Amino acid sequence: MGASPGDTVVFFILIDALGWNILQTHPFLESIAPxxxxxxxxxxxxxxxxxxxxxxxxxxxxxxxxxxxxxQGRSPFFWVKPFRFLPRSFVENRGARKVVNTVSKIISRSEGYFSSYGVPFCHLHRFDVCEKKNIYKPGGIPGCETIIDYMRDAGVSYRVYSYHDGTDEELLDRMGHDVAANDAYVYFQYLSGMDAFLHQKCGMTSEVAKKMDWYADNITNIYRAVIENGKSVRLFLFSDHGMTPIVNHYDLISDLTTHGIDLERDCMAAFDSTMARFWVPQMGVESRIRLALERCTAGRWLPEEELRELGVHFPDHRYGDMIFLMHPGTLIFPNWFGRYAPAGMHGFHPDDSHSDAAYISNVEQYSPKSICDFFGVMKNEIDALRRYS
Ligand SMILES: [Zn+2]
Known part of the structure; x- marks a missing residue:
């Protein structure tokens, strides 16, 4: 750290989906952050x-x-319950879904990422959306301290940028201006555009390289502007996960219906792109669903012990009584989360090397092993700034 906080600024840059694997194909920021x-x-x-x-x-x-x-309490979709007996053609269409999403978001005062996706209308009133607040604001994750809360409580001046306020280009521009104006000591930048890009272009080497150049150039420009101003930068760039190329599609919904499972009457289910989750209120149905997918070689049931080891076991089963995870590279399609099949997807088992996230810095001090460790790095940097102020 410099002699005083006035000499040093700290950048925390989170690039969604910039995985470890694609970094092996590109000299991304190597000259400033080796x-x-x-x-x-x-x-x-x-x-x-x-x-x-x-x-x-x-x-x-x-x-x-x-x-x-x-x-767990009242669903943001509670108000659609009386309409669940309407003919499917009235409710299962894009227009009705848009109205449901907009009204439910307003009713629940959600500031976060909000959608009912493809959950059947008849089950919607039992579901909730986990991100109702803007997680990049203080208090964004109720009951849990975030690094944003920590920065606020530490009393260091900071700026946070996220997709709530603009595109990646606009956010980087804004950060550049703020840095030039000496607006803060800590800059937390979340960039989501790489994720959307890689979903479409995963595996397209030259296009991915061009996109990485664009991010690297923008970050380098901001970095160099600070150095030219006579200050130093402690740069920490990290990602949340990688991107796995999709090589196969699997129609899990057909598999279940072929085995006589009625997805509206027998159970509630969520077909995410890489995992299917089931809530089974009736005795006997659980073993029928288990058996139906036991024969599917495209994925596997996750036992409770493994869910515990992975840190995703919830005793109240709010995310499902039974979880079926696809093997890396196989997409559940159709699913309830998208109308098109992307070229890349994340959300497979963390053992899949394409899932690995990355950490990049111009500081040698830390060696995080897991994305859980990034919090400690950021906290340490904020503590160091606080000590000087
Ligand atoms: Zn994504």
Missing amino acids: HRCCNRTVLGFSSAAIPTILTGKLPSEHGRWNLLSLA
């Missing part, structure tokens, strides 16, 4: 991994896993 290492992610999507980065805790501790869960 220290880098591979980091294990958590099972789940960004809805689990980013809260883990922000809190340093596993999903079972901070409570965030997949976007949809069984409502």
Whole structure:
């Protein structure tokens, strides 16, 4: 750290989906930040991994896993319950879904990422959306301290940028201006555009390289502007997970219906892109579902012990009584989360090397092993700034 906080600024830059594997194909920021290492992610999507980065805790501790869960109290979709007996053609269409999402978001005063996805209308009133607050604001994860809370309480001046306020280009521009104006000591930047890009272009080497150049150039420009101003930068760049190329699609829904499972009457289910989750209120149905997918070679049931080890076991089963995870590279398609099949997907088992996240820095001091460790790095940097102020 410099002689005083006035000499040094700290950048925490989180690039969604910039995995360890694609870094092996590109000299990404090597000239300014040569220290880098591979980091294990958590099972789940960004809805689990980013809260883990922000809190340093596993999903079972901070409570965030997949976007949809069984409502513990009142569901934001409670008001659609009386309409569940309407003919499907009235309710299962894009227009009705848009109205449901908009009204439910307003009713629940949600500031976060909100959608009912493809959950059948008849079950919607039992579901909840786990991210109702803007997690990049203080108090964003109720019941759990985030690094944003920590920065606020530490009294260091900081700025936070996220997709709530603009595109990656706009956010980097804003950060550049703020840095030039000496606006703060700590800058936390969350960039989501790489994730959307890699979902479409995963495996397209030259296009991915161009996109990485764009991020590297923008970050380097901000970095150099600070150095030219006579200050130093402690740069920490990390990701939440990688991106696995999709090589196969599997129609799990057909498999279940072929085995006589009625997905509206027998159980409630959520078909995420890489995992299927089931809530089974009736005795006997659990073993029928288990048996139906036991024969499926495209994935496997996750036993409770493994869910515990992975930090995604919830005793109240709000995220499902039974979890079926696809093997890396196989997408559940169709699923309830998207109308198109992407070229890349994340949310497979963390043992899959494509899932690994990355850590990059110009500081040699830390060697994080897991995305849970990024919180400790950020906390340490904030503590160091506080000591000087
Ligand atoms: Zn994604």
